[in-house]
Amino acid sequence: MSLMPKLSTILLLSASLMAATDAEVVSFLKKGIGGNPNISNLQIDVAGKQNLSGVSGWQTYFITIEADVKQGNDVRHINQNATYFVNGNTIAPEFVNIKTGERYNDIVAPDFNNAYYTKANRISGDANAPHKVAVFSDPLCPFCRKYVPDALAYMEKYPKTFAVYYYHFPLAGLHPASVALTKAAIAIDQNGTDNAVLGLYKVDINPNERDEQKILDAFNKTFGTKVTVADIRRPSVVKQFEFDQKVAQSMMVAGTPTVFFDGQKDPSKNKYKEIKVK
Known part of the structure; x- marks a missing residue:
């Protein structure tokens, strides 16, 4: 409301x-x-x-x-x-x-708080890379599915240029299934799985699904994992999930995908393409 x-x-x-x-x-x-x-x-x-x-x-x-x-x-x-x-x-x-x-x-947004560039949220690149990119996304958002995988894959190829930080921001009112999906990704990420974020965009599930077990079944089929309802409710997963929501609220994020490039909101979402990579 x-x-x-x-x-x-x-x-x-x-x-x-x-x-x-x-x-x-x-x-x-x-x-x-x-x-x-x-x-x-x-x-x-x-x-x-x-x-x-x-x-x-x-x-x-x-x-x-x-x-x-x-x-x-x-x-x-x-x-x-x-x-x-x-x-x-x-x-x-x-x-x-x-x-x-x-x-x-x-267009307007607060400057990105440096405290939010955490190790847990960095999904690729060196922490000291000259360019920091923060991405807020819902894996079931149609535009996110077109934009995020390609953008993340591109920047991942240049770890000396881009440090990429990802924040789960499921739009529960539009895509209720994305809440359990993002928590499952956090769970396997904490267990040491690589590329958990990119895999999220391959999960085939009805965005309106609310049954957590059905959502996890689709997630596990994609990742070859055995994530349970208990896993997505463990305190460390909930803590990370709530942290991402706190960051989104603090940065006035309202929709997805939202991108900050070097601390400033990037309405074009494509400033990374303007950078000479190395």
Whole structure:
């Protein structure tokens, strides 16, 4: 569930901040979202901000939002990221270049945190390679299946040029089967299997499958392994899985594949092709 559509309307109609401070931005957003009687335990924080490149006077605010949302008789905990643009007394939930149609929400992102370049996430290349590439992907995402295997295989050939870091980001709402698949890949990776990530993109399974055993059967058929439900639930696997989700949230990742090249979000996803390899 997204809290953004209703809030977006509120912002467009009533943005009225004077030279806003971080506290004023947070307070304004809380009033907009918290006005919904179905929302409780609302927490909003500024995760980071940066000047909006090429647009004078505007700053990008990266916001994290947590809340409990009542839906009928159920209460769901929501943890979301959002991007806003602030200039003096104006705040907007979306910024679009009217000449190019480019949506800035899809381009801007915080600088990649060096602490997230971990040994566990590095799947190829030397840690000291001059170029670091971070890839967030769902193995059942159709575009990921076209892009990721070729990109990873290419960069793997040049370990002195590219250090590649991979973060599992299954889109559970769209491809529920990807959750168990990614956990299975983490499990065999921790057991010493090479190229666990690339093999993920060869698993033949209905993306809507929810039966963990059926998903693991397809996974094991592809890898020749015997991963069990107990394996994907072991603490070390869950810890790595949750770490990848934490990194994705911190970096404002919303879709797949998302690529960061040398610490900056790469909307083209192809900057690696511009590098002279060695």
